Every structure is written in C-alpha cells, then in structure tokens.
Amino acid sequence: MTINPDRVLRDLEELAQLTGNGGGAQRLCWTPTWENARIWLRDKAGQVGMQSDNDEAGNQWLTLTGESEEAIVVGSHLDSVSDGGKYDGALGVLAGLEIGRALAETGKRQSKTFRVVSFADEEGVQFGRSLIGSGAVANTLRLEDIRKLRSLKGESVEELINAYGASIEKFERTGRWLKNARAYVELHIEQGPVLERLGKPLAAVSGTYGADRYQATFSGRLDHIAASPMIGRKDALVAAARVITLVRDTALRLGGVGSVGRCEVTPNFTTTVAEGSSIIIEHGHDDLEVLQRTGRIVRNAIRQIAAEEGVDVRLDDLWSTPPVRFDPHLVSIFEEVVGNEQGKSITIPSGPLHDAAEVAAAGIPTAMLFVRSRDGISHSPAEFTDDDDIRQAVVALNSVVERLL
Ligand SMILES: [Zn+2]
Secondary structure, eight states: OOOOHHHHHHHHHHHHHHHEETTEEOOOTTSHHHHHHHHHHHHHHHHTTOEEEEOTTSOEEEEEOOSSSOEEEEEEEOOOOTTBOSSTTHHHHHHHHHHHHHHHHTOSOOSSEEEEEEESOSSOTTTSOOOHHHHHHHTOOOHHHHHHOBOTTSOBHHHHHHTTTOOGGGGGGGGGGGTTEEEEEEEEEOOSSHHHHHTOSEEEEEEEOEEEEEEEEEEOOOEETTTSOSTTOOOHHHHHHHHHHHHHHHHHHHSSEEEEEEEEEESOOTTEEOSEEEEEEEEEESOHHHHHHHHHHHHHHHHHHHHHHTOEEEEEEEEEEOOEEOOHHHHHHHHHHHHHHHSSOOEEEESSOOHHHHHHHTTOOEEEEEEOOGGGOOSSTTOOOOHHHHHHHHHHHHHHHHHHO
C-alpha cells in the first residue's frame, strides 16, 4: 500500500475551510457545524468504499471490512472547542482516513477489518463533561450524572443529542463497536512543549495522567487592613496563598503536575483582610501511588497551614481519575517505529486525557502517538504543527497499523 500524507494535509485544510472561520475551528459537538463535519467525513470515506455509521452516542465509525471481524481501530475526534485549532482531534481522524484510503487503493481485502472512529464530544464544551462518546463506548459513564447535565443553551443532554440521532438510553449498545477490536491507536498533537524542547517531532505515549481535583475553603475573620495589628489576624487569603505555592513546590519535588487554577476571595475588598477564600487544587501524575501520596501530603499540609494561620478549612473532593497505562506491547511498537522514523525513540506520558484512555479502560490494547506542537499551544487558532512533522507522524502511524493488520 502507498500512504500519501499530503492528502492528510489537504483534508485538514478542507475541513478547516468548511467548519472554521477567522476565529478558528468551530466544530462544537452537537451543532450544525459539527454535523457538517460528520457528513463531510462520511462522503470522504464513501469515495473509497468505507462504510460510515453513526452510533447511539454520536460516534462515527468508518469501516473497511476485512476477511475477519477482528478489527484494528484508529481514532480521535472531530469536535473542537469554539475558536479551536486546526489539528486537535482532526489530525488523528484524518490520518486514519488516509490509511483506510491507502488500504482500499490496494484493491485487496485485508485479513483484519480496519476501522476509523471519530468520537463525539471529546472536548466537553457543551455539557462541561469531556469524553462522552468514548466514555459511552467504553461504558465508563455514570448515566445518572450525564442526564443531569445541561448544554450551553440550557438544553438537557437527551434533548440536544436526540437531534443528532443519539440517545443516552441507548449508550450501552455502542459497546458492540469495540467487541472485535484487537487494538486501538490514536495520533494526536502533543498540546505541550516537550517535543519542541527535545527537538524531535514524534513520541510514543506511555499513558495518560491521573488527576485529583479538590477544593479548599478557608474561613477567617474580616478585619480592617489598617486598623488591625499584624499579629492575631485570621487571614483566609494568606492561607490560600501558602497552599498555592505548596502545590507548585510539591509537584516540582514529587513529579507530575500540580496547580491552583481558581481562587475566590470574600469580600475581595481593597481595605479588608480576607474573611474567606476558596481555591481549587489539581494534581496530575502517571503513577497512581505518587498521585495518591501527593494528595495526602498536600491535604495534611493544608490543615497544618490553616491551623498556623488561625483559620478554619474545609476540603471537598471534586473529581479524580486514575492514571491509564497503555498496552506495553503496543507502546513498544510505537517506540520502535518512532526510533526508526527520527533516529531516536522518545516516550512521554500525556498530561491531558484523550479518547484513548477510555478505550484502554474498556480493556482494548491501546497506545498513542504524539506529534510536536508549536509553543505547546492548543485550543486556539494559533495551534500549529509543521507539515513535515505531520507527514512523518502519518507515516509512523501507518507503519504501526500495517504491523497490526
Ligand atoms: Zn483532542
């Protein structure tokens, strides 16, 4: 078979023209623009004899039937954030399309079935919950939680997704699409600066970070800044500030990532010592033991800091997800292919979650390939990956698929 990465570049451009504007990609899931992308992909697949089916969670499956029902699946997502980038998700789907096209052009039937999946609502913009399509297929969603969500315009999930042929009631049926899957592989832009710093275009991905997100709410005492002595204050903002640097320093010491991205202060007046503060803390790590240890150390330190500052603290767990390790054998294939392609094998974990983590949770052998992002920018029209990097990534992904088929 002959893979032609330039066709991926052309498809990316065509999709950007069709579903974007001056502000970037506008393929918010469950919108007419996203539906246009689904129709466009269906037509592209149809041109090379790949069957396109939308499942009950809005996922789109392109199938090139082989002699056996055992399938190799390549996937990612076509939905974007608003004012999104040209490559996030789309690259993985369109690389899969190109592999399907090249396989079809051989005119020979493969022994295994080849599938491309474009997962619905990876980004989670509409409902504030990401990985809905892949979560449905992997059966990892708590449907009672999904039912409670509301769209940006206030519609219920059921109301909005029904218009696109999907239904929460039927999510569990979507698992059939992975029933015969022997492997799932995904090419994605890195969305971070690591490869750029290493000066190489490609990396095998070992897995995705687990996350531990919780809230610390401090209650102190409101005092006049000028009138109250420094000693004896109960400053809720000082407590929060100490925790913010502690979270950063703990991540630097134990590895992984850790940040406070949100802080609220009451009453937030220029002239008053803060009576209350609330921060949301998030840790991420690819090792569950370290992730849990980090969470314990920081939670204990928060209580200690609160005591030292004379304020009360309440801790509320908000969300957590364990790290996902990709299939060691598949990862080793990617490592070998990456090494052949660029003269040096690189393996890194993924900070952000991806559809691949859900597929792995369903027990399907899974691995990913990252391609270099410029300045680590994503979810922005400034998102950029060099054409030559994309060509190499498509060739590398294809080499892996050829070995698996
Ligand atoms: Zn993505």
